Amino acid sequence: MTITIHRGLDQIGGCITEISTATSRIFVDMGQNLPGNGEKTTPAQDKEMVEGLFKNNPKAHEAVIYTHAHEDHIGLFDYVPKGVPQMIGEGAKDVLLEKYRLLCKADEAAGNDPATNLRKRAKLKRFKTWPRSRDPKPFSVGDIQITPFFNCHSIYDSYMFLIEADGKRVWHMGDYRQHGWMGGKLLQLLRWRATNIDTLITEGTMLGREEECITEKEVSEKMAHVMRSFKYVFVLTSATDIERLASINMAARQVNRPIYVSSGLLNAAMKIFTRREAKTLGDLFYFRPRYYDAFKHLESMKQQGFVMITNVGKLADMDYLRRELSEAETLLIYSSWDGYYKDPEQVSINPMYAMFRGAFHNVVDIHTSGHADRKTIKQVIETVHPKEVICIHKEKGQSLESLGIHD
Numbered sequence: 001m002t003i004t005i006h007r008g009l010d011q012i013g014g015c016i017t018e019i020s021t022a023t024s025r026i027f028v029d030m031g032q033n034l035p036g037n038g039e040k041t042t043p044a045q046d047k048e049m050v051e052g053l054f055k056n057n058p059k060a061h062e063a064v065i066y067t068h069a070h071e072d073h074i075g076l077f078d079y080v081p082k083g084v085p086q087m088i089g090e091g092a093k094d095v096l097l098e099k100y101r102l103l104c105k106a107d108e109a110a111g112n113d114p115a116t117n118l119r120k121r122a123k124l125k126r127f128k129t130w131p132r133s134r135d136p137k138p139f140s141v142g143d144i145q146i147t148p149f150f151n152c153h154s155i156y157d158s159y160m161f162l163i164e165a166d167g168k169r170v171w172h173m174g175d176y177r178q179h180g181w182m183g184g185k186l187l188q189l190l191r192w193r194a195t196n197i198d199t200l201i202t203e204g205t206m207l208g209r210e211e212e213c214i215t216e217k218e219v220s221e222k223m224a225h226v227m228r229s230f231k232y233v234f235v236l237t238s239a240t241d242i243e244r245l246a247s248i249n250m251a252a253r254q255v256n257r258p259i260y261v262s263s264g265l266l267n268a269a270m271k272i273f274t275r276r277e278a279k280t281l282g283d284l285f286y287f288r289p290r291y292y293d294a295f296k297h298l299e300s301m302k303q304q305g306f307v308m309i310t311n312v313g314k315l316a317d318m319d320y321l322r323r324e325l326s327e328a329e330t331l332l333i334y335s336s337w338d339g340y341y342k343d344p345e346q347v348s349i350n351p352m353y354a355m356f357r358g359a360f361h362n363v364v365d366i367h368t369s370g371h372a373d374r375k376t377i378k379q380v381i382e383t384v385h386p387k388e389v390i391c392i393h394k395e396k397g398q399s400l401e402s403l404g405i406h407d
């Protein structure tokens with residue numbers, strides 16, 4: 001078995017890992033480089049790079065499997081040759097299909113050609129899936145056997161993999177954390193299933209950051225606390241992060257405030273989460289938002305107060321709403337990565353986060369990372385106790401040496 005890390009050793013995101021035998025190979029993730037991370041490429045260069053991967057080292061049996069639906073893991077799926085099966089979690093596929101349906105709709109509304117997004121959606125429809133299960137079934141690509149295990153990350157339906165071939169066992173962690181609502185049993189699962197591992201592949205996003213992460217539960221408590229002091233609360237966050245939405249959901253419920261959402265994707269994603277998860281995972285993941293319509297809702301929102309979940313693309317709409325409210329009673333909870341408005345390079349790439357913050361008089365940051373903190377990375381390596389460990393998805397210059405571990 002050969003493991004090739006094509007991208008991700010010295011950058012966060014843009015992950016592509018190849019695992020091959022004499023007759024078969026899989027790619028774990030086919031990620032787009034994140035803005036400000038790794039080399040900046042054009043779509044033509046991305047296409048050429050992916051086509052190059054498939055021309056090189058071809059095997060009779062091939063597939064691409066995805067840990068999760070963040071762009072830095074799935075962003076290049078469109079360039080994967082047609083005959084190569086692509087696979088992802090069932091829930092992640094549902095959300096992606098909605099995302100591309102809405103993108104096509106937005107193209108049409110703006111008078112843009114929807115051809116690219118239509119093609120991507122058609123390609124996504126052909127993705128094969130696996131269900132989320134406590135006791136997942138393995139599947140095979142040629143002589144490589146893969147078992148997908150659910151893990152906790154800042155996007156819905158994320159996975160890690162046990163990959164077995166040629167008598168070797170590889171465990172690929174994907175992006176993960178312990179401090180989310182569903183991350184508490186990570187080490188227990190690894191102790192049970194990640195046994196006799198030859199190679200552990202882990203992410204190292206937080207290696208260069210000392211802080212221990214607060215839990216999603218603490219995020220929710222902090223939110224409920226500030227929601228008590230402000231009648232009109234806006235929360236800026238990601239539409240696909242089910243756990244953060246659950247934290248907001250819980251906080252709003254505690255202060256008895258109705259939730260509104262400002263975007264089609266937020267509305268659709270919450271419907272998917274509720275349909276797929278409310279039964280098994282409970283109240284936390286049961287969402288009943290109102291899809292904001294100024295004409296219909298403004299008066300009752302002014303009277304009752306609200307929690308409005310939104311994203312940067314909705315700045316104009318939110319600015320209109322904000323102007324209708326008393327400034328002293330209005331708060332923005334900034335619940336996204338702070339680098340988007342603090343890091344000058346990020347601001348120059350996308351100034352919308354800084355602009356969104358700037359539109360509000362009262363702002364508070366309440367956030368926690370989607371990634372494992374240093375302590376968790378160390379615990380994972382010690383728990384799995386592999387013969388070798390490879391650390392990807394990390395900043396240039398970072399290594400496991402800082403944890404006292406040799407990779």
Ligand SMILES: [Zn+2]
Pocket residue numbers: 068070073153155175
């Ligand atoms: Zn991710």
